[in-house]
Amino acid sequence: MMPLDLSIPAQLTTAYLPDLVVMGGGMLLLLWAVWRPESEAHSRSVAWIAMGVCLAGIAAVLWSWNRGLTAGNGAIAVDAFRWVTDLVILLGMLMTLAISVDFNQRMRLLAPEMHVLVVLAGSGMMLLTAARDLMVLFLGVELMSVSVYVLAGIDRRSSRGAESSLKYFLLGAFSSAFLLYGIALVYGATGSTNLVTIGEAMSTPAVSGSPMMMVGLALLLVGFAFKVAAAPFHMWTPDVYDGAPAPYSGLMACAVKTASFAALVRVCLEAVGTGSERWHLALWWLAAATMVVGNLFAIQQRNVKRMLSYSSIGHAGFLLVAVTAQTTEGAAAIAFYLVAYTLATLGAFAVVVAMNGGSDGVTHVDEYAGLWTVRPGLAMAMAVYMLALLGFPLVGGMGFFAKWYVLQAALHASAPQTRLAIILVLTTVVSAGFYLYLVMVMFMRPRPEGLAPPPPATGLTRLVIATSVVLILAFGLYPSPAVKVAQRSAAASFAPAAPRPTASAVAP
């Protein structure tokens, strides 16, 4: 197979095919969504078609992957890492759409646009995983973020949703400005917005050591840290995830994070490489702070959605450990981790949806007391998700191996990140304090008198919960095929990084 030449329109279209399928599907879906008056049946039909668009997107990704497409240097990357992360994103979109059908019924939400917005946000995410040019990266970030700002406040009757949406919007726009200023300064220092060209320019110390490049990279990292919710730029996360409708909190916690991490990995491995000592140091501190802050603050939470949002901050820290390794092994660990994390976190949000009796209030942990006695299936599923997020061996399924490969990537890096690995293990132990607490509440506390059992979940929600539990456990028993796919895709996508100079091979 010849590499695609991205300057020829027909070949560029082939390279963009999955994105075009999802984006075009989203636009046609918008026409259909506003064609009919709002009704529950119409909203459901839009949701079904949106899921169809996601499946078509998956088919297009698999087709492109199967053909082994590659491309010369250009605005977008055509490689296996892009396809893997696209699949994780499309999986997250599918799960979100499926549980939002049930959620909308319970909350009596009729607006069909929300399913369109999920698809449009997803096309932004797919653009982000493909970006090999900072211009495409910026457009992907904005297409994703602007759609998700609206999704956070899609329930017009909810004051919590409105506040969540406003906070997300203001901080998101603020962080985009940082990202953009970083892009401008990197462009100024290197004369290009293409990641590979920037990477070549970085190899000359005059460029990589210039103040403009330093400031540009720092601002770029701040922008990314806001988007992946890394401490100390995580303050917005708990409020936003708490106030947004549960399915869309799940989308923000999983798909948005997957896309941002895919872009961060590409920037790290293709542009910055091992050229910048300070970038590496900043990543190190970001990873350490995020792991500690996310997991410590989650312990005192008694609101399940807030606890899950701090848990997602903690997991961003674990993923940053693999980014800090700056190897293809790290990229493979991230791809595998993102699958486990998406299944477990969106599964947990599916349980939050299934527990909701139609109120827009705080999801307090007391509502889960004695869940085992009234809804044993939900309690079992939630226990599996919690143990998977904790990384418990065997019953935690995939979660254990996800953490294991991140640890391996950290220790196998050319500058072994031993201290980060120790912090990772310690904060995982700390995280048992809130994951196991929820399990304990569900199984060992008695059901309070007068607390009605949650209404029965619809078939789609049950399907999401059952499928994610089965996948987590199956990959936990037999992880090697998924690991091999992740490793092969990362190795095929990124050239192995040059060994770091020995003088700098010390962690702080």
Place this chain on the structure above:
Amino acid sequence: MIQPALFFSGILFAIGVVGVLTRRNALILFMCVELMLNAVNLTFVALSTMHGVTGQVFVVFVMTVAAAEAAVGLAIVISVFRHFKTVDLKAVSVLRG
């Protein structure tokens, strides 16, 4: 010519950042964010005299995206105003924990 332009756009960006950090009115905050974006535009235009047309193309994209963002942002501000009868961020805080 480039250096003064970069210097002043840096100052403009800093004014925007300080505004976002110190003011509590959602609309003023939004204006400060727009100030930051325009500071970046100025940087891009200044740098494109050195590196060619890419920077100017970027500015067109940034302006388009900023317009889309403004449309969504003002709609969100209106929805917040309907619930809270104010756009002061100190009063808009039902989410805590």
